[in-house]
Amino acid sequence: MTRLEGRRKTGLSRLAQFIADGKDRSYSDHRKYDLGPGNHLHVSVLSPYTRYRLITEAEIASRSIASSGTQTNEKFLHEVLWRTYWKGYLERRPSIWTSYQKQLTHDLPVELKRQLEAAIIGQTGIDCFDAWIIELKEKGYLHNHARMWFASIWIYTLRLPWYLGAQLFLDYLIDGDPAVNTLSWRWVAGLHTKGKQYLASRDNIARFTKGRFNPVGIAETAFTIEEPEVHPLMPHVPISTIPSASKYTALIIFPDDLTTDLEFIELNQICSEIIIFNPNDEGQKLPDQFRQEAISDTAARLEMDRSMPVRMISSLKKLQQEQGSFIGYSPPVGPCKDQLKMLSNASSIEWLRRPWDEMLWPVATAGFFKFIKAGLPSIRHLIGDNTT
Ligand SMILES: Cc1cc2nc3c(=O)[nH]c(=O)nc-3n(C[C@H](O)[C@H](O)[C@H](O)COP(=O)(O)OP(=O)(O)OC[C@H]3O[C@@H](n4cnc5c(N)ncnc54)[C@H](O)[C@@H]3O)c2cc1C
Numbered sequence: 353m354t355r356l357e358g359r360r361k362t363g364l365s366r367l368a369q370f371i372a373d374g375k376d377r378s379y380s381d382h383r384k385y386d387l388g389p390g391n392h393l394h395v396s397v398l399s400p401y402t403r404y405r406l407i408t409e410a411e412i413a414s415r416s417i418a419s420s421g422t423q424t425n426e427k428f429l430h431e432v433l434w435r436t437y438w439k440g441y442l443e444r445r446p447s448i449w450t451s452y453q454k455q456l457t458h459d460l461p462v463e464l465k466r467q468l469e470a471a472i473i474g475q476t477g478i479d480c481f482d483a484w485i486i487e488l489k490e491k492g493y494l495h496n497h498a499r500m501w502f503a504s505i506w507i508y509t510l511r512l513p514w515y516l517g518a519q520l521f522l523d524y525l526i527d528g529d530p531a532v533n534t535l536s537w538r539w540v541a542g543l544h545t546k547g548k549q550y551l552a553s554r555d556n557i558a559r560f561t562k563g564r565f566n567p568v569g570i571a572e573t574a575f576t577i578e579e580p581e582v583h584p585l586m587p588h589v590p591i592s593t594i595p596s597a598s599k600y601t602a603l604i605i606f607p608d609d610l611t612t613d614l615e616f617i618e619l620n621q622i623c624s625e626i627i628i629f630n631p632n633d634e635g636q637k638l639p640d641q642f643r644q645e646a647i648s649d650t651a652a653r654l655e656m657d658r659s660m661p662v663r664m665i666s667s668l669k670k671l672q673q674e675q676g677s678f679i680g681y682s683p684p685v686g687p688c689k690d691q692l693k694m695l696s697n698a699s700s701i702e703w704l705r706r707p708w709d710e711m712l713w714p715v716a717t718a719g720f721f722k723f724i725k726a727g728l729p730s731i732r733h734l735i736g737d738n739t740t
Contacts, residue, residue: 358645440716601676
């Protein structure tokens with residue numbers, strides 16, 4: 353896999369090529385094969401772009417449908433919708449995020465600390481796991497099946513806490529996403545569908561890596577992880593998809609949503625400045641590089657395509673003191689939202705929601721297939737799908 357550039361244009365051409373090659377249609381036959389670093393030929397590797405919303409789920413779905421309809425690419429469309437589902441699910445059950453944050457502060461017993469160190473440097477002696485650690489650190493990407501196997505071995509063979517594995521992924525994945533990552537780890541751990549764990553098997557790994565690995569000594573049974581805490585379903589509080597006023601001092605953008613379009617609104621007509629909140633200092637890891645590129649790309653698109661002045665800020669303190677009226681898309685549950693909360697008290701700020709999120713997130717209350725059933729009419733309406 354060549355290094356992924358954090359540019360919308362690159363993501364869009366990657367998507368166009370994937371569809372032109374018919375890979376959205378052959379996806380269901382081949383997607384489970386992990387052929388190794390540089391060889392992820394049957395999946396799109398678009399997740400870093402959708403994570404930061406350089407490309408939206410709606411764009412992927414509508415372009416795939418325009419080219420392939422909805423029958424042969426159904427599996428691909430479903431996978432795209434998993435992201436929406438996980439994000440909506442965390443919106444409705446935000447205590448999962450706060451409880452995960454709290455767990456990360458727990459101390460580990462000495463024996464587990466040793467086990468953790470061996471896992472992180474890829475010295476467990478389990479061939480596939482040790483190779484995935486290297487791929488994770490060097491490429492910032494793992495195939496979905498590898499992520500599932502990795503998480504399963506982490507939890508049931510190495511007996512390490514799921515939340516530390518989730519944290520490791522967030523640190524190294526270019527697409528590291530608070531909702532998708534936390535909830536996927538919980539799904540493997542049997543905490544999403546209570547009591548239904550995902551257990552990786554040696555045969556399955558050997559088969560879907562085409563014999564690259566033959567792991568010895570991985571757990572043959574899963575165990576139940578107790579979670580005393582209940583994560584209540586919070587009521588859906590509707591958020592408007594269109595602004596209430598005709599003029600604002602500035603639009604606020606942050607890394608969770610770098611699609612610069614305000615849907616249905618001409619940006620230049622409602623504000624004269626764009627503020628990009630970039631809470632992270634430039635780091636050395638691949639995810640930091642991708643995110644910084646994505647932010648620079650967003651600033652360049654706004655300045656060039658829209659002729660809008662862009663101001664970058666890394667702290668919200670100054671903005672708190674400004675007497676402006678701001679508008680932006682409501683941040684999803686995660687670290688960015690945790691920081692942006694401080695702004696809501698001090699300044700006049702109106703949060704909107706993209707129609708996609710406002711219609712689909714509220715129905716992510718139970719399992720994925722219920723979500724699809726409940727959301728399908730909205731999805732078809734939003735992407736203008738008239739196929740039967
Ligand atoms: C333990 C674990 C942790 C994960 N952590 C993350 C994470 O931090 N960030 C992240 O973006 N994905 C995460 N995933 C989901 C999934 O593995 C990746 O989104 C997918 O592998 C990305 O590769 P791709 O773009 O080639 O996907 P494709 O197979 O080409 O799918 C197309 C698009 O659909 C979406 N998608 C596909 N599979 C999933 C899925 N299972 N859940 C949600 N969306 C999906 C992505 O936006 C992806 O770009 C995790 C999965 C597991 C099992």
